[in-house]
Amino acid sequence: MKKLFLLVMALTLAACGQTPATREAEPAVAPQAGFPVTVTNCGRRLTFDQPPGKVVTGYHPALETLFALGLGDQVAGRTNFSESAFLPGHEELYDRIPEISPTIMLPQKEIMLAQGADFVLDNSMASFDAGGGYATVEELDAAGSPVYIMGGWCSPEETLAFTLEDTLTDLRNLGAIFGVPDRADRLIAELRGDLDDVRERVSGRPPVRVLATDGGKGPVNAYGGAGVTHQLITAAGGQNVLADVKADYTEVNPEAIAAAQPDAVLISEYATLRGEKKPTVEAKAADTLAVAANSPAAKDDRVLALPVAAQHPGYRNLLAVVDIARFLHPDAFTR
Structure with missing residues (x-):
């Protein structure tokens, strides 16, 4: 075919010795700058007192987005990705993360809840259907594993209403959730610049x-x-x-x-x-x-x-x- 183009885009601190009969109360941990953070997703308000440190991702575009924000080290588990080529530099990052599901879907309920995640990132509601044997958004939330759905793909109607601005909003929200808003802003500015360049060229x-x-x-x-x-x-x-x-x-x-x-x-x-x-x-x-x-x-x-x-x-x-x-x-x- 003469014009076929192929697009190529990880504490426990143990105290030793005898416990004293009395001890002073430990001082409260100072809150991290910029926290708490609250974002809205799928009509739910998600509040974070500190950046997530044990993240599970679903379908690969969610993981790619965290990689783009330099957040791969926060991901403790991911699903399988074998559908198409990795973006440059992403395959070695992907290979370092434990695979918790052999498909693009999150694992079944018991396995998913056993992950002990403090954040779950996916880009559709398909992996949270109780009828399919998956942990629901509500069950994960109750377990301390809040779910964020990318692109506003929270319902069939919202899937149809998607715009590219939704992806930029996700980057901004994730930057806030993980305490890297400046990093997110720089990436958004770069991507907006690319979109503006395309718009100018095709105008x-x-x-x-x-x-x-x-x-x-x-x-x-x-x-x-x-x-x-x-x-x-x-x-x-x-x-x-x-x-x-x-x-x-x-x-x-x-x-x-x-x-x-x-x-x-x-x-x-x-x-x-x-x-x-x-x-x-x-x-x-x-x-x-x-x-x-x-x-x-x-x-x-x-x-x-x-x-x-x-x-x-x-x-x-x-x-x-x-x-x-x-x-x-x-x-x-x-x-």
Whole structure:
């Protein structure tokens, strides 16, 4: 395929000797500067008297976001990530952290509660469903393991309402929770600068008509005009050909795909999902271009592989905007 781009984004202090008959009360520990901190997430107010020190993360974009903030040493357990390439420098950090689940999901209730986490970071509610055998948000909160859901993905409706500003809000909140607000502010400023640069470069250029898909011949798994992927396309100077479909990930009939006439196609890229082997990018691209055989995208073989981790709330979202913009508007990045 001539234009296939592959996106590459750890105390106990024991006192020895005899205990005196009487002892003075120990002085209270002075509160850390900047604490307590309170943030709002999923309609809940979370208050922290000190930075978390034993964190468990769910699906990998949550862990990537902590890495981006320099907080990997606070993570005591993580889920498995084998869907797509690691961001530069992240794989060795990932390998140092104990794996508590062989899938992208958090472990089952008993195992999860046994972690003794003082903070749980994930980017959907799927790993907190009692019906699936998982510890609920309320059970973890009662156990002293408050849960933060990234991107405001707290309900199906809120998932559809996601904007890139939600990721920046997460960075600001996490910076406050972990006592590194200056670090978060610097990262946010850098990312805003990148977004502003993209906006300036693509300004005035005709938007490129984009189909974002996860493959399939009939129906086609595709991304409509709401949610993360739609936001990425729009910010990168594209026009989602399924913008009128008010859904994030949905099934679309082949006739609608053929009629959409995309100029370019984004293909979700991952190797495995919950242990299930998935079709390759090349195979999915071939299927999609066969459905849209008469489109400009098919004629030009214009396909970009988009890591599925970028299609969930997290730091990688903002990196993906730049890469998608370079793919859609290569001439805008010659200077």
